[in-house]
Amino acid sequence: MNRDDLLDVLTRYVTDELLDGDAEDLDSSTPLLELGVLNSLETARMMGFVQKKYGITIPSESLKVENLQTISAIADLVYDARPRQP
Template sequence: MVSEEEIARFVAEHFLDDDDEDVDAEEDLLARGAMDSLGVLHVAAWLEKRYAITLPDDELTIRNLHSVRTIRETAERAAARAGEP
């Protein structure tokens, strides 16, 4: 199971000036200026390393990875698809 708390810690440590800052799960990180398209790729690489989840290319969109919640949902969707026969 992908943890929103762990995603929030990763985002705070890598994209925010103050890594102790709370990150709301619904906050649009792109609108905030915390992440950009390169950040989306960084998150995808971290998901693969941390959770062994590979996001398909069509899932690597700002829409799917703009908040802690959408990152979790996208990762869980990809993990569920990977487990399908």
Template sequence: MDRALVLRQVKDYFTGRVLDDIDEDLDEYTPLLDWGFINSLEIAQLVAFIHVTYGLDVPPEKMVPAVFQNLQTITQMIMEIPLPVVH
């Protein structure tokens, strides 16, 4: 997967679904948790987005606040999940 593409897709997800198409100051280091842009419901919806978009299941050990701090940490988590093996 291309990191820049994943970052853009995650940003587009947040801009469209979480921030109601307002992204004036949203960059990859915007503190999503600290600024209240993301909560447990948003995390559940983001995990569903990751599954639908990339075919990845977020493992339980990745379901920690540090992973959802900003777009960069979310993108990094997506990049670290192994792609599913197709038989």
């Protein structure tokens, strides 16, 4: 897993699933919760998507609003939950 690829995957997900393909003005620091792009159902689905895609589990204590605010924050959240080589 590489953080830049992760940003691409998440940006594509937000564009296709949440913005009807309209990625104009979207960047990795767009405030997704504040703008109502992510709500409870969509956040649940997006977390389900990344956990399945990368085979990871995001710990409950990391589920904080500040970790879900932007694509960049979500990328960090996912990146930090990646399996590490011993």
